[in-house]
Amino acid sequence: MSSSSYSKASNGGEQMVCVTGAGGFIGSWVVKELLLRGYRVRGTARDPADSKNAHLLSLEGAKERFTLCRADVLDYESLRAAFTGCHGVLHVASPVSNDPELVPVAVEGTRNVINAAADEGVRRVVFTSSYGAVHMDPNRSPDAVLDETCWSDYEFCERTNNLYCCAKMMAEITATEAAAARGLPLAVVVPCVTTGLLLQQTLNFSSNHVARYLMGTKRSYPNAVAAYVDVRDVARAHVLAYERPGARGRYLCIGTVLHRAQLVAMLRELFPQYPVTAKCEDDGKPMAKPYKFSNQRARELGLEFTPLKKSLYEAVVCMQQNGHLPVISQQQRSYL
Numbered sequence: 001m002s003s004s005s006y007s008k009a010s011n012g013g014e015q016m017v018c019v020t021g022a023g024g025f026i027g028s029w030v031v032k033e034l035l036l037r038g039y040r041v042r043g044t045a046r047d048p049a050d051s052k053n054a055h056l057l058s059l060e061g062a063k064e065r066f067t068l069c070r071a072d073v074l075d076y077e078s079l080r081a082a083f084t085g086c087h088g089v090l091h092v093a094s095p096v097s098n099d100p101e102l103v104p105v106a107v108e109g110t111r112n113v114i115n116a117a118a119d120e121g122v123r124r125v126v127f128t129s130s131y132g133a134v135h136m137d138p139n140r141s142p143d144a145v146l147d148e149t150c151w152s153d154y155e156f157c158e159r160t161n162n163l164y165c166c167a168k169m170m171a172e173i174t175a176t177e178a179a180a181a182r183g184l185p186l187a188v189v190v191p192c193v194t195t196g197l198l199l200q201q202t203l204n205f206s207s208n209h210v211a212r213y214l215m216g217t218k219r220s221y222p223n224a225v226a227a228y229v230d231v232r233d234v235a236r237a238h239v240l241a242y243e244r245p246g247a248r249g250r251y252l253c254i255g256t257v258l259h260r261a262q263l264v265a266m267l268r269e270l271f272p273q274y275p276v277t278a279k280c281e282d283d284g285k286p287m288a289k290p291y292k293f294s295n296q297r298a299r300e301l302g303l304e305f306t307p308l309k310k311s312l313y314e315a316v317v318c319m320q321q322n323g324h325l326p327v328i329s330q331q332q333r334s335y336l
């Protein structure tokens with residue numbers, strides 16, 4: 001495919017693109033971004049009629065250019081049907097869980113997606129990996145820069161029961177090998193902890209990561225460092241990687257790296273009325289140091305990163321509006 005036909009699609013052309021896991025936190029934003037750029041979009045969900053997917057139908061452009069179809073990543077024929085007539089597939093769907101029984105769903109599901117896409121003549125696939133496949137290596141030097149060459153230590157993840165990281169590592173390797181075997185161009189977007197405005201009504205895992213501090217259910221925070229990114233940046237990364245004809249391999253999506261103490265301090269500053277803990281689990285021990293990272297490959301696609309404070313603010317206001325967080329005034333705090 002020539003680069004001109006990609007840019008034509010960005011300007012409101014006719015390309016059909018399928019997004020798996022369309023109703024989820026990231027999937028919904030990927031659908032929204034594609035619709036805004038003029039694509040025809042087919043989303044997949046295991047139960048399209050479930051009210052948790054209703055928000056998709058009211059996205060701008062959805063009435064004219066969006067359909068939602070049933071597909072399970074373990075049901076090969078359902079994937080083939082979903083990909084029929086599509087130029088591209090953005091494979092976002094995955095269980096977000098440490099349940100050992102769901103590891104094969106992520107891995108075999110990804111193999112099915114790549115093979116079904118190849119069988120249907122899809123021209124390009126973007127796969128959503130995770131920085132869980134990248135950063136979990138206890139032997140990485142504290143001075144090393146986290147970039148696309150890094151891989152998590154599989155045995156370490158297994159030993160520490162981070163089975164979600166194992167699943168994402170294996171799924172990414174499976175996607176890469178299967179796409180190479182089938183001659184299918186593949187780009188891999190690697191988001192870290194993703195936050196920001198929710199389009200869906202349900203509370204996904206990474207939004208809950210923030211909500212539980214505001215609810216006061218986390219009585220202390222770990223002596224740990226994590227990387228954060230805004231959900232709109234992640235969605236844009238998917239579409240930019242899809243549209244750039246030469247885009248191959250991994251694109252690390254990290255906006256910032258913070259110690260959890262900095263995250264909770266930011267939440268307390270933004271929303272002083274909530275009972276956000278100021279206690280570290282590891283009081284007295286040396287603090288884990290935020291590591292250096294490179295998001296240069298993503299920036300070369302044209303991606304700009306949203307400041308975390310803005311993402312957190314919008315996430316919290318949205319969770320208040322959706323009823324996931326109580327709306328409390330500053331005076332009420334002392335009664336909690």
Ligand SMILES: NC(=O)c1ccc[n+]([C@@H]2O[C@H](COP(=O)([O-])OP(=O)(O)OC[C@H]3O[C@@H](n4cnc5c(N)ncnc54)[C@H](OP(=O)(O)O)[C@@H]3O)[C@@H](O)[C@H]2O)c1
Nearest residue numbers: 021024025026046072073093094095130191193194204206
């Ligand atoms: N949010 C983050 O911080 C983060 C960070 C790094 C990577 N990621 C990756 O981003 C992707 C989306 O995550 P998310 O945060 O948006 O989670 P989410 O809101 O829980 O969405 C997960 C999606 O996967 C779909 N799914 C799960 N099992 C499936 C199956 N067997 N067949 C078909 N679809 C299935 C779900 O669709 P149903 O409607 O059918 O249930 C849902 O739409 C995942 O690949 C995740 O690993 C997320």
